[in-house]
Every structure is written in C-alpha cells, then in structure tokens.
Amino acid sequence: MSEYLEIPRLECGPVRYDLRPMTFSGPGDAENIQNWYLGMTGYEFPRSIYIKEFEYLKNLIKEYDLKNGYECATAFGVSAVALGLGFKETGGHLITMDAYIEEVNESENNESENNDALVRYRYEGPNRVTDAMGYKSAKYLVEYFRLKDTVKIEIGYSPNDIAMVLSKHINTKLDFVFIDAGHYPEQLIKDLEGIIPFLGDEYVIALHDCYPYMITPTVEEFIINKFGKNIHLALMWPDGYNMGVIINKRKS
Numbered sequence: 001m002s003e004y005l006e007i008p009r010l011e012c013g014p015v016r017y018d019l020r021p022m023t024f025s026g027p028g029d030a031e032n033i034q035n036w037y038l039g040m041t042g043y044e045f046p047r048s049i050y051i052k053e054f055e056y057l058k059n060l061i062k063e064y065d066l067k068n069g070y071e072c073a074t075a076f077g078v079s080a081v082a083l084g085l086g087f088k089e090t091g092g093h094l095i096t097m098d099a100y101i102e103e104v105n106e107s108e109n110n111e112s113e114n115n116d117a118l119v120r121y122r123y124e125g126p127n128r129v130t131d132a133m134g135y136k137s138a139k140y141l142v143e144y145f146r147l148k149d150t151v152k153i154e155i156g157y158s159p160n161d162i163a164m165v166l167s168k169h170i171n172t173k174l175d176f177v178f179i180d181a182g183h184y185p186e187q188l189i190k191d192l193e194g195i196i197p198f199l200g201d202e203y204v205i206a207l208h209d210c211y212p213y214m215i216t217p218t219v220e221e222f223i224i225n226k227f228g229k230n231i232h233l234a235l236m237w238p239d240g241y242n243m244g245v246i247i248n249k250r251k252s
Helices: 003-009 051-063 078-090 112-122 133-144 162-167 185-198 217-227
Strands: 017-021 036-040 047-050 068-072 093-098 151-155 174-179 199-207 232-235 243-248
Touching (some): 003 017, 003 036, 003 051, 003 078, 036 133, 047 051, 051 078, 051 199, 051 232, 051 243, 068 078, 068 162, 068 185, 078 093, 078 133, 078 151, 078 174, 133 151, 162 185, 185 199, 185 217, 217 243
Parallel strands (some): 068 174, 093 151, 174 199
Antiparallel strands (some): 017 036, 199 243, 232 243
8 A cells, every 4th residue: 555545544643634636626536546635634735746646756766766855845744755765765865845834825836815925925034933734744744654864854945945954964966856836937947946056967856736837938948948858747637736857867
C-alpha cells in the first residue's frame, strides 16, 4: 500500500486527514481514488498532491539518484514525505520551505482577492510563526515516516529566504527542486530565478499545476532562456494536476 493511503488513517497527530474527490471531476471520477486529494480535516485549503504524483515524485528521486533537494512549498507535508522517502533510499536530503499561510487565507492557489495581500505580506520579512497546522502536520508526518534525518522543515518565503534556509543545511549544489507555491506567472518566475544560483550542473526540476494560467508565453520564454529547454508534462489530468519536469540529468 502506498504511504499516501496510510496518511488518512493516522489518528495521533496534531490534525486528522481525509481524502476528497476533486469538485470539478468528470463523470465517474468520484469513484476513482486516484483522482482524490488529501486535506487536513476542518480546512478547505491547502490541498495535497494526488497519489500518482506522490509515487511519481518518490520514484523520480530514485530514478535519477538525486542527493540534494529543495521544495517550495509542501503545504502540510504530503509532498515532503514523498520526496523524503525517495531521498532516504538514495542517501540524500531534502530541505522543504513553506510560509504555512494558505490555511488562514482559505483561497485556492492563493489567487483572487487575497493575491495582493499575500504578495505584500511575503515581502515584509521572514515568517517564523510555528503555530500553523500545516507546519505542525509537516513535522508530524516527517517524524511518523521516520524521515527526520532526511527532511529538514523550514519556514520562509521564496525567493527572499532561499539563501538563508539552504545555507543552514547544505554546502553543495542542488540537483533537485520541486516548486508548488504561488500559482501565478510572476511568482513562478521569482521562485525559479531564486534557485538558479544554487543549482548544480545536472538537475531535475519538478513543477506542479502547469496550466496556461501559470505557464504563460512569458514563463515559457524565461524557462527556455534560463534552463535551455521547456517543461515536459509528466502527469496530466486525471493522473495528476499537470505535473511538469525540466530534466538536465542523465538517469543513473
């Protein structure tokens, strides 16, 4: 059984978890567990990755024998667990950074009327609040799946806090990045630009929610100019929420 399906069975953590079908699923999708996502009981947002995305990320780390990873952002820890399980097998490490504010704003993808407020809040300075349920959940899940030596959880904003967070844990270049943060083009460009100085010569970058509202022609041009290639859609609906990858590394 996938560790993903183990999560909603947990009863001893700071919060409970439940599986939910996507509200815009097509006919018959509600019966297909592959198209469901995990949420924290009592909170509409944030939402987790899907089970096939969970397995894909875990296997991606192993397939390319990746060692030094950075994630922005984990929401409440599900993706950090997937990546951590992969890195545990390769002997690598993951640093996951999130501001843990999505549950408060209750706004899907941090868009619409809350967008400007979130951007202003993002750049007022580092967030060190540790009472968010997403943060508590991430810590619990990492401990439950015995990943404390593999996954380091940090609170911060991208791109402002990237250098500070990474310097605390690693002194080598990154070979993996997963970005699932601000779902609008300007922020994605900032998130990507922020990690460029820390990338090694060979790397794998995974991006969630690669839909036209986020991957605009401007974003595509930026990615081609900076990384020499465009995004490959690895998991599309209904297997995933358009998981994309930029791969500049040979398989082991």
